[in-house]
Amino acid sequence: MSKSKCIVKTGEKPGKGSYNCTNCNTEVTLGEYDKMPPCPKCSNNEFTC
Numbered sequence: 001m002s003k004s005k006c007i008v009k010t011g012e013k014p015g016k017g018s019y020n021c022t023n024c025n026t027e028v029t030l031g032e033y034d035k036m037p038p039c040p041k042c043s044n045n046e047f048t049c
């Protein structure tokens, strides 16, 4: 299974880790049960994981 780029959207619970905004590259760190918020800088709703 190849590990290619994946996308996490606002409201999803992707699990513990850090994710980067696809628009401004701001890093968001989530805990195990946290929901992905909108980007704190640009309000984008998509992040790479």
Ligand SMILES: [Zn+2]
Pocket: 021, 022, 023, 024, 025, 026, 039, 040, 041, 042, 043, 044
């Ligand atoms: Zn952003």
